[in-house]
Amino acid sequence: MKVKQISVFLENRKGRLQEALETIAAAKLSIRALSIADTADFGILRLILPDPDKAKKALQKNNFTVRENxxxxxxxxxxxxxxxxxxxxxxxxxxxxxxxxxxxxxxxxxxxxxxxxxxxxxxxxxxxxxxxxxxxxxxxxxx
Amino acid sequence: MIWNKAAECMSDNKRQELQLQRLKDAVNRAYSNVPYYKKRYTKNRFKPSDIKKLADLAKLPFSSKAELREGYPFNMFAVPMNEIVEVHTSSGTTGTPVVAGYTKNDIAIWSEVMARALTMAGTTKDDIVQNCYGYGLFTGGIGIHYGTQRIGATIVPISAGQTKRQLQVMIDFGTTIITCTPSYALYLAEAANEAGINMKKIKLRAGCFGAEMWTESIRNEIEKRLNLTALNIYGLTEIIGPGVAQECEAKDGLHISEDHFYPEIISPETLQPLADGEKGELVLTTLTREGMPMIRFRTKDITALHRGRCACGRTTVRMERITGRSDDMLKIRGVIVFPSQIEKALLEMKGIEPHYQIIVTRPQHLDEIEVKVEASKEIFSDEVRHLESVRDKIENHIERAIGLRVKVTLVEPKSLPRSEGKAVRVIDKRVL
Structure with a gap:
């Protein structure tokens, strides 16, 4: 019953969210649900998508810190x-x-x-x- | 293994005798051949014949980078240009570069002290030395090169950069000894890991790492990641280049080749000599250098000296690893902070990558330090609350180490600049 969610660490830097989303787009994954938690310095992007492992690998390959929960x-x-x-x-x-x-x-x-x-x-x-x-x-x- | 037992294991009496004789000669040559010294010594009413014992050296004025710059390019040379066979310059990152001139004999001395240094890391003529220090005007590359050739080991003069090729050569050639900056060693380790190279299957055995400040924690990281013995090498262009001092496998300080370079420790504030074991600024005098004698050169490097026979059998004085510079020491709200203290605190914490940047600002007439730390997989969590507590923990840990509150910012992995030469760890944006 557990669903895997991918979390991505995002620095508060211009264009970083877009880069993360583009990485997912390039892996041809469509986001089912997402949320962003943000502080003054950083944000956490949380995603539900069809193939969490593929998303994780694609993001890690592009130097994002990723966690599965x-x-x-x-x-x-x-x-x-x-x-x-x-x-x-x-x-x-x-x-x-x-x-x-x-x-x-x-x-x-x-x-x-x-x-x-x-x-x-x-x-x-x-x-x-x-x-x-x-x-x-x-x-x-x-x- | 000891390269030159007679010089490196000399009794104190014999060494002091040799040093005094060489010191008299060095001061005499500087005074007679370099107008800068003559002018300064005359002003201080000092004659070379006033040097009667080693302690008399303390009566002489210091020399510093500023004066060397004034002498740009060749005014500090003590021999005619046709006796200078090679020149090098300091990196020049902090202004006009300093030019160092070498006679044929100076090159022989340099090769000799570098051979001693590489031998301390276990290098013999059977070794393959991959030299990733930059070749060119910088002394790092050529100095290691000379020492390796003096020993008769095989030099791979690959110079800095091209990390993939470095790794390939390391595997294909069977490199046993590596020489580079500690930050580049970490960078290589990271690249090797990414390329899926198992360091345990590589022949690397030891490395001489220097040209920038590093800590014990970085040593542990390098040793673990590259699976080798990481030793500290020290030197500076103004004195000769690398090879002024080197750590032996006892890892109990860096042996100074004191038959060629005479060390003193002074207080950077009072400029008075300090006793052995006390921390202060290292001042070096070249005893044998012909091309460009340096008398009481202020290195700005902070260390302490320790005497007594080392476990390795050498009797030469040992200097502690450099823990700071008297000029890049940061004064934050009046408190002296060395970047190395922050680094040490960071690396004591689990999951923190040895890549960081310290940014000093003065937003409202009050100094602020920001420390950027890469958020590794180990410390990342999908909860803001948890990440904030990691950040607070780092802040508290640094505060305990330096006595000042800093702001820690977690940044993405690999977002901080990696260096192939000297790492830029501190950015001081204060307008003073």
Whole structure:
């Protein structure tokens, strides 16, 4: 149920984000979801794409520092309170969310959200127990 | 192995006797043949015959790069031009270059001290020496070249640059000894790693690394990455070039060829001589150099001297590795900081690459230091909070080492300039 996310270290330098994205474009990979965390000095680009290993290799070859992390992709009812409900499940299970971001696309009527929690396995278990759809990685990569 | 036992293992008494005799001669030659010395000594009411013992040298004024520059190009030479067989210049990165002139005998001395140095690294005539120091006006390349030839080892005069070719030659020729700057050694190691070369399968055994400041941590890195014994070599154009001093395999300081170069340590502030073991600026006097005698030349290099027989059997005085320069020592908000202190602190931390840059600015009348550190795979995390804590940890560690708060910026790997010669580690943007 774990989905691989690629994180890239970006210096706050003009054109660096574009260079990272161009590297991914050259590897012919289409980004499914992304987020950027930024500070005054640096940023972290997080990506979900069809072939994480290929993306990682391409980025490393171009001297980017890359890391692979496990995240959870959940289907969230696209209505008011949908995401809050998901987070309540995790909160009740005492699981901290490090960060989250959303997919642009929907899966049917549901919105897709990437979740990074402290511990992945218990989070998946808790979500499943509450009948929240956790999307398998194959399905995420083929979106 | 010792190249010249008689000279390198001489008893203290015998050496001092030889030094005094040579010193008298050197001062006399400088005074009689170089107008600069005559003028300065006359002004100080000093005559060469005033040198009665070695300590009398301390009565003489210092010479420095500034005066050598004034003498550009040939005014510091003590012999007619037709006796000068070779000239070299300092890099000239800090202004007009200094020109050094060598007589035939000076070249023989240079070859001799370089042969001693290379022998300290274990070089014999069976070795293949890959010399990646630049050839040309710079003394590095040619100095190593002369020493290697004196020993009778095989020299590969490949000079600096062309890293891929360096690695290829290293493999194909079976290089056993390498000579280059420590920063280039690291660069080579990085390139070898990228090319998938297993250093354990390469014949490299030892290296003489110098021409820039480096630390024990860098030594450990080089030794680990290149799988060899990394030794420190020291020298300067004004005195002769490389070969003034060299570390032996005991790694307990650099043996100065003091039958040719007489060392003193002075306080850079009071300019008074300091005792053995005390840290200060190294001052060198050439005892035998004919083309361009240097009397009490201020090297600006900070070190300390240690006497006594070394584990290797040599009795020559040993200088510590250079830990700073009295002129590129940084004064930050009144505190003296040597870039080497920051480097040492950085390399004590896990996952930090030995590539960094120190930038000094003065935004609001207050000095600020920024240290750029490459974010390696080991320290990178996808969480801002974690990366910030890594950065804070580095900042705290440096602060403990130098007593000043610095700003650490994590930059992308390989984004800091790599050098094939002397690395530019410090950028001082202050307008003073």
């Amino acid at each position: 496990d995240v959870i992709v959940v289907e969230v009812p696209d209505k008011p309170g949908g995401l809050a409900g998901v987070l309540k499940v995790l909160n009740d299970a005492n699981i901290n969310v490090e960060y989250l971001y959303a997919f642009v696309e929907k899966s049917g009527k549901k919105a897709l959200v990437v979740l990074r929690t402290e511990k992945i396995e218990p989070a998946v278990k808790a979500l499943r127990k509450a009948d929240i759809e956790v999307m398998p990685s194959e399905k995420v990569y083929s979106l």
